[in-house]
Amino acid sequence: MKVLVTGSAGRVGAFVVRRLIAGGHQVRGFELRSAGIEDGGFDEVIGAFDDREAAIRACEGTDAVLHLGAFMSWLASDRDKLFRANVEGTRIVLEAAAAAKVGRFVFASSGEVYPENKPEFQPITEDHPKKPLSPYGLTKLLGEELVTFQGRVSSMETVILRFSHTQNASELLDPESFFSGPRFFLRPKIEQQENFGNKAAADLLRAADPGRPALVLTRNEEGRPFRMHITDTRDMAQGVLLALTHQMAAGGIFNLGATEPVDFAQILPVMAQKTGLPLLTVDLPGAGVWYHTSNQRIRETLGFEPDWPIMRMLDEAVAEWTTRQA
Numbered sequence: 001m002k003v004l005v006t007g008s009a010g011r012v013g014a015f016v017v018r019r020l021i022a023g024g025h026q027v028r029g030f031e032l033r034s035a036g037i038e039d040g041g042f043d044e045v046i047g048a049f050d051d052r053e054a055a056i057r058a059c060e061g062t063d064a065v066l067h068l069g070a071f072m073s074w075l076a077s078d079r080d081k082l083f084r085a086n087v088e089g090t091r092i093v094l095e096a097a098a099a100a101k102v103g104r105f106v107f108a109s110s111g112e113v114y115p116e117n118k119p120e121f122q123p124i125t126e127d128h129p130k131k132p133l134s135p136y137g138l139t140k141l142l143g144e145e146l147v148t149f150q151g152r153v154s155s156m157e158t159v160i161l162r163f164s165h166t167q168n169a170s171e172l173l174d175p176e177s178f179f180s181g182p183r184f185f186l187r188p189k190i191e192q193q194e195n196f197g198n199k200a201a202a203d204l205l206r207a208a209d210p211g212r213p214a215l216v217l218t219r220n221e222e223g224r225p226f227r228m229h230i231t232d233t234r235d236m237a238q239g240v241l242l243a244l245t246h247q248m249a250a251g252g253i254f255n256l257g258a259t260e261p262v263d264f265a266q267i268l269p270v271m272a273q274k275t276g277l278p279l280l281t282v283d284l285p286g287a288g289v290w291y292h293t294s295n296q297r298i299r300e301t302l303g304f305e306p307d308w309p310i311m312r313m314l315d316e317a318v319a320e321w322t323t324r325q326a
């Protein structure tokens, strides 16, 4: 099979490319930057998703498209770029794929379409109402509509995967990581809250700064620790490959992520013990993050079985941390 993977230099895309090459498939990447993969089974088109000429070249001669690339930003200043990449870009890649008579198109959507941060019921199933609260979540919902439309008007099979929050295990204890830095480390979190303009939260966090690097357990204003899914890239790749190949995936919509959510009150003391960093607890204004998303449909329909629970990811993260400290 010749498979186009968009976002081929990204976290999930790069891993999926390698898995496909190892499985003997021909793979093409399509994205803004090179994946840096030197292999006879791989070629790439460097370009933006909303560049029609590049999208046509990328889709030409492929049997399937895994549209894993997207722009992720929650900054107001990135709004136009966000819609160009995720909505207009998805429309153009879809049209190029349909014109190239691609057999199957898999789309990486997001739990932000519900949104998971403010669910109406839990566990969140695929039937939960879709009322995104972030522009990023809206771009993913619009992307889903574009995918569904193209599935209706062309012969292309479509699969929508609503991705859990995803990390490489090595990112969990990296203060420089885009997601894990501000999630678990105090100073990156202060900077993030300042950038979001959340002055009250930034002030509370700054007041807790012990004057040296520290981990932070965030809770809501009533002292309830955050809880959310954090899924290993390798498990996400397993789900993407099932969506690519499984007969029962065609036309489906699936939540894709770890089975159990991560309770921050459980993992942060372990992180502190393993790193020797102090752990502070800060209660932030608002309801906080506290959700559980069901992956029952993808497990029962496609046989998805995640292998990387958070404690296994953490073991790897600690090993990386130790190497970095040395």
Ligand code: NAD
Residues within 6 Å of the ligand: 006, 007, 008, 009, 010, 011, 012, 013, 030, 031, 032, 033, 047, 048, 049, 050, 067, 068, 069, 070, 071, 072, 084, 085, 086, 089, 108, 109, 110, 111, 163, 164, 165, 166, 167
């Ligand atoms: P990533 O940011 O690591 O990779 C995305 C890639 O897309 C990047 O390499 C980037 O260069 C490329 N890209 C961005 N805009 C582009 C454009 N206009 N044209 C061409 N290429 C462009 O993302 P990831 O973590 O691998 O996520 C994969 C997918 O899953 C994305 O669609 C993302 O929205 C979705 N998702 C991710 C998470 C998460 O926590 N990582 C959660 C939910 C959904």
